[in-house]
Amino acid sequence: MNTQLRVEKLCKTFLLHNQSGVALPVLHDANLEVSAGECVVLHGRSGSGKSTLLRALYGNYQANSGHIWLQHAGEWIDMAQAPARQILAIRRDTVGWVSQFLRVIPRVPTLEIVMQPLLERGVERAFCEKRAKELLTRLNVPQRLWSLAPSTFSGGEQQRVNIARGFIADYPVLLLDEPTASLDSANSAAVVELIEQARARGAAIVGIFHDEAVRARVADRLHVMQPVQTGAEA
Numbered sequence: 001m002n003t004q005l006r007v008e009k010l011c012k013t014f015l016l017h018n019q020s021g022v023a024l025p026v027l028h029d030a031n032l033e034v035s036a037g038e039c040v041v042l043h044g045r046s047g048s049g050k051s052t053l054l055r056a057l058y059g060n061y062q063a064n065s066g067h068i069w070l071q072h073a074g075e076w077i078d079m080a081q082a083p084a085r086q087i088l089a090i091r092r093d094t095v096g097w098v099s100q101f102l103r104v105i106p107r108v109p110t111l112e113i114v115m116q117p118l119l120e121r122g123v124e125r126a127f128c129e130k131r132a133k134e135l136l137t138r139l140n141v142p143q144r145l146w147s148l149a150p151s152t153f154s155g156g157e158q159q160r161v162n163i164a165r166g167f168i169a170d171y172p173v174l175l176l177d178e179p180t181a182s183l184d185s186a187n188s189a190a191v192v193e194l195i196e197q198a199r200a201r202g203a204a205i206v207g208i209f210h211d212e213a214v215r216a217r218v219a220d221r222l223h224v225m226q227p228v229q230t231g232a233e234a
């Protein structure tokens with residue numbers, strides 16, 4: 001097994017400063033190991049910390065303790081301790097994030113938004129454009145929209161632009177936050193196919209999928225999230 005990502009004893013407690021400093025423990029000694037070519041789906045009841053773990057893996061949430069080891073540029077790096085500059089390099093080259101939401105960039109055309117992750121890696125523009133067009137076609141984003149900024153697109157169209165952008169680069173690690181939420185079955189099937197292809201090329205994938213049929217299709221394994229027991233509940 002070629003391990004690509006290893007989470008060790010990760011702890012995360014949210015401190016609600018504007019609510020009397022209440023402490024909300026969400027992750028306690030969370031462990032997870034994902035190999036290249038494996039898709040692990042986070043599973044557990046609402047509020048069990050699935051999104052929190054996924055965001056910590058992308059460096060959006062700072063863990064209180066523990067490690068997030070991943071292979072980046074031929075070395076093992078602890079994402080939980082990495083400085084901001086290194087996190088940016090990890091996001092460019094190693095860890096991709098695909099969610100249902102597009103952070104709309106004003107006035108930038110769709111094709112440009114989709115190409116951006118590859119352009120940032122210094123890939124030749126003609127290649128980026130070809131790949132972006134292929135993905136937009138596969139995801140049924142009509143060609144007449146490609147030159148427009150997506151701020152006025154429908155929710156589903158924005159979602160598919162975001163998915164095209166998330167899949168354009170061959171990231172060794174892919175984090176998927178409900179990428180098929182609210183897509184119709186044809187578009188959902190197109191996303192499932194992209195996930196299967198990423199897995200076949202050796203990506204280590206961690207995802208959240210509430211749709212049971214999609215989960216059954218893509219998951220090699222479910223990772224069950226255990227809610228943190230507080231003193232009152234124990």
Ligand SMILES: Nc1ncnc2c1ncn2[C@@H]1O[C@H](COP(=O)(O)OP(=O)(O)OP(=O)(O)O)[C@@H](O)[C@H]1O
Binds near residue numbers: 026044045046047
């Ligand atoms: N930024 C935050 N600040 C404070 N508390 C947070 C924050 N993000 C999440 N939480 C809390 O952490 C707990 C876990 O939330 P999280 O979103 O990780 O759960 P989830 O398993 O993804 O839930 P769902 O399936 O409903 O999306 C919740 O009780 C939530 O209120």
